[in-house]
Amino acid sequence: MAGGIKKFVVGAFDDEAVLFPAVKNVRKAGYKIHDVYTPFPVHGLDYAMGLRQTSLHTVGFIYAALGTITALGFMSWVFVKDWPMDIGGKPFFALPAWIPITFELTVLFSAVGMVLTFATYALSPL
Numbered sequence: 001m002a003g004g005i006k007k008f009v010v011g012a013f014d015d016e017a018v019l020f021p022a023v024k025n026v027r028k029a030g031y032k033i034h035d036v037y038t039p040f041p042v043h044g045l046d047y048a049m050g051l052r053q054t055s056l057h058t059v060g061f062i063y064a065a066l067g068t069i070t071a072l073g074f075m076s077w078v079f080v081k082d083w084p085m086d087i088g089g090k091p092f093f094a095l096p097a098w099i100p101i102t103f104e105l106t107v108l109f110s111a112v113g114m115v116l117t118f119a120t121y122a123l124s125p126l
Contacts, residue, residue, distance in 0.1 A: 009026065009031055011026075016038075016042050016045075019036075019042065019045070020044070020045075020048055023036065023045070023049060027048075027049070027050055033049045033050065036049060056114070056117070059113070059114070059117055060110055060114055062113075063109050063110045063112075063113030063114065064106045064107075064110040066109050066113075067106040067107070067108060067109025067110060068102055068105070068106045070105060070109065071098070071101055071102040071104075071105035071106065072102055075098050075101065075102075076093060079092055079093070079094070080092045080093055
């Protein structure tokens, strides 16, 4: 790239059966494909473009598991160890009663964690 001149290759295709060989041939020619716009999802196009698989699903699962562990750990500590109360004969470790709070904390940790992960990657220099 001499003098800041950028070179682009642009193509338009009517059928995905033509798009796949074109993407593979452009990659074989040594060009890096930055993006492909389609009006509908084309399965396998990310693999043909040479994009690496994301690990966002793993990070989301870790955040959700952290939320579940936090909810169950805190509630079991409060209701079993710190402040046990016998209400209507209910056992101290009443797991069915804790399911809504556990679910909400799981979703909260996962959502906030994914937003922070996105913000971290979006604001970091490449």
